[in-house]
Amino acid sequence: MRVPFEWLCELTGIEASVDDVATRLTNAGFEVGAIHRAGEHWDRIVVGEVVRIDPHPNADRLNLPTVNTGSEEVQVVCGAWNFEAGDRIAFAPAGARLWDPYADEPVLKELKPTRIRGVVSRGMLCSTKELGISDDHEGILVLDPDAPLGRPLAEALGGEVLEFELKANRPDALSVLGIAREAAALYGTPVRSPIPDDRAGEHGPSQPVQLQIDDPSLCARYSAALVHDVKVGESPAWIRDRLEQAGVRPISTIVDATNYVMLELGQPLHAFDWDTVRGGFIGVRTPRPGERLVTLDGQDRELTPETLCIVDAEGPVALAGVMGGLDTEVTDTTATVLLESATFDPVSIRRTAHRLNLRSEASRRFEKGLPPELTVLALRRCVQLIEEIGAGRGEFLTADAYPEPSDPTPVSLEFDRIERLMGVAYDRGEVRQALSSLEFGLDEDGDELRVTPPFWRRDMTAPADVVEEVARLVGYERIPDTLPTGQVMDLAPGEIDERDDEARDIMAGLGFAECVTYALTSEARMARLVPPDLLDAPPDSPLGDADAWAEVRETAMNDAGRSLTDRLLPLDREPLRLRNPLSMDENVLRLTGLGTMLETLRANRRHADRDLLLFDYQPSFLARDGDLPEEPNFLTAVIGERVSADRWNETVTVELPFVRGVVDELLSRSGVPAEATSHDDLQHPTFASGASAAVAYRGRLLAAYGEVDAEVAEAFDLDERSWALLVDMPAVREASAGPPRFSAWSEYPSALRDLAIVVDGDVTQADVSDAIVRAGRPLLQSARLFDEYRGEQIPPGKRSLAYALSYAAPDRTLTDKQADRAHNRVVRALQHRLGAELRG
Amino acid sequence: MQERLDALLTSARAELAAAADDAALEQWRVTHLGRRSVLTGLLRSVGSLPREERREAGQAANAARRELEEALEARQTELRRGADGAQVDVTMPGYPVRLGSLHPLTRTLREIRRVLAPLGFRAVSGPEVEWDRYNFELLNIPADHPARDMWDTFHIDDKARPGELLLRTHTSPVQARVMEQIRPPVRVIVPGKVYRYEDRDASHEAEFMQVEGLAIDKHITMADLRGTLTYFVRAMFGPDRELRIRASYFPFTEPSAEAEMSCHACNGDGCPVCGGTGWIEILGSGMVHPKVLADVGYDPDVYQGFAFGMGVERIAMLKYGVTDIRSFYRNDLRFLRQLR
């Protein structure tokens, strides 16, 4: 809300500087977001008078006003027509700086003499936008006729405007008077209320106005005043200036007066042309079936049953608190006006304003909840103002419906409650002083204080509310620094698992850079994880087509292995959708982070040709019926084709065992016993078949890894082989055997034997190493694979595997003979069980 | 004596120059400096010389021994420099080390947890897809309350329960979740992702991280809140930081306070980081609203406490000098490596 500083001063008598006032109000909870100083750049702009207006010889749309600047007469070229000879205007000579009205961002530009269609312009008549007063650029600013000729505009018009960022709890502060009350309390000055004394009885209502409220819960109070002999025209400059400074566009006397009072007191008012209201009747109710209303903006609206309306004897004439009707609008010919001042239900107004997207200064105030006591006060002030500017002759109150009057409820609290909550003492005098400066009624009974808030403070409902008033009026500087003492709490539910930190540390230790990616993604991005030739329609046409995802689910997911990766890469599930996405590129919650990570890989590939190792450890979202979705923390890693090796420029090409090394290290450091896991071929459309594997622990999938399918990589615009690793960390947790356990080794020297064998192509490495371990017991300590070979030196279809075996006994040094015997057992087992041949 | 020593030195030097590896050097040492070497023999024989010659001969033999020892050392050093005698260039870069990195937000979150752990705050997490009830209602923000405008909300399209599921707009719902399940004392922090229906720019994100703090007991005061926040900003941004708080409004706290710290970049003198004011807004806080306590079954006449909440990106931006919040989610390796 924008509050002209001089207006605030008028209501408080404060003489402090604008900065001081802004600081103190901010500290007390009324945050001043900005101080606009309208006159700051007006150093050469003066009050001028238009002496005469000549036509432009070469352009019909331009004119040539001659301006008396107080010291000389200057001719300029002007495109606006909203002024006459004799008007006082803001004149900017060449060299003055003005806001560029056509720039997107606020920019100050220096005015230079220019030739426009053949005539030299030596200055300019300014619009409010060029002066930085408002956004209105529809004509030049016409000043008050009394503005002193030749005086700097800053003196005649300038002033600071405080822009408040107000909180939702203080509807009373959406007014100059509300801010003035706070400021007056802080400075210890009395408030100068602009509300005139009642003059009821002076002259009674001229004619009856019948009011009817159907449901007091939707309209607590409706007050009305008639204004006769209305003269609709331009308001005086001082009203227009204040409105403009407050950001409200001046329109005409009656409307300006209602807006002025709304700004001043916070009560929105509406003016009806009384002669167009049928039957001398005003009602407040929800519409009957089929009722319609043409609103001020010209729209013919069908009224939904929950829209609160103002009606006359025949039907709706306004949307209560939101927008008036076109038929009852005040016009130049209006003779009698009915001023409406009402208290509407905040929720009803809020819903209507949101639904129709018609949020206004008025609806914003109703939404926050206004006190019913304010309606008649605002009417009084408005009528007085209209009379003051000669725009009509009014009644302070013609009719008033207030079916269920209610008073603010007092709040009781013990004095020592303040110290108990704040942790610092406040003496009773201070407390009394603070609360009475805010016009709270006080009633003391021993240690108990009964506080009756003024009618505009309906936010006061609990002792803590009163404590806050005292604390902020005294100032938060009073509060000292102490640290909480007391007991330590029990283990909390949902405690963050330290193992999440460990998993990140392990991945960072393995060379991966952690990424934090968006949870929001698009179906198209996830659909790209399926090779396009498996889909009837490519997912990118058009982007974000919801059908693309259905396509994936229906056609692509019948491959073997789907059930295995159901959780980890659930391309057949329905994602959670947003009702109000920012864009179709982020309209669903991700089922997997892989799509986003492949995009991240691609983005980094643009500036790096190696060591692209990235991981992300954020939740995926799997919908559950009747409950919140499951949010498992899946680890998603992606790897580019090449990683650094020895020396400075060597790289190695990533192959499946590279990725497996990462998987094994992560799993074993997470406590998963290696001997209880199995690695099997993975059948999943996202991964290249034959270069990908699934890791299971007792039949449950822990991880999937391998090369990204070439077509999927291409869909993500990746220009090299790429690898991915997905780990179901919650499943890993459950498979974990806990902290590692110590086991003793032999203190006696080991006997080392190498073993190279040739086996059939369908014998797996796991088969071989299992057979070695089983046959080598109990002396075999370790068997390390050190080579794999296929090629000319062995028969086609076969391969050679070479292991380094180490034998030792726990209690003695093995003799060569003993070691040989153990080794020969291993060799024989391989020959018999796997048909292996020793390689010479 | 001296002639024999000179001859010895000459031949020993020649042999030393020819010794090309550690084994040869060791052989040379045994030959020329070992117990059975000629030089050792000469030293031993000094005692049998006439008394007037002993001193001079002894000095000469010892000098020769020192000379050979130094020559050996020099040769060893020389050999280590490389076969061609060129010195190793210690300014050569190291081989690339493939060590990864933690995201700056992870590091910042850990630091916040580490700083607050000694005050007894345990870190807990909660769901990111949340019920309206936890995100708003239990925090004293009923449906259609104008305070809802403070949080632009993403709603989940859910036919079965329209309007009930949303993306949490703050980590505060976890306050209610924790309090529903345990009795005081409560002291938790809640780090996690939150969501706002908001266009992105350099200072706004639609997805970002928050940390919430909550302390409830019989006697926890606003002074404890202030003390905790002062401790926090000093631990995070240095012991010279000053804290100031001012009145504010949040529906779930009463009284409420906004906290600012003196600018760490200019020490309060005013600079671009603090917009010239010398102060930086750092978090929102307050005493937990009695209604929030009552709604989770705590007696507000017995229990009281404070809550605070801050944006993690904002803390990280201040700490690392990042100027665009979106950088954290672009995951550019150049960014991640700079801030590792």
Ligand SMILES: [Zn+2]
């Ligand atoms: Zn600074």
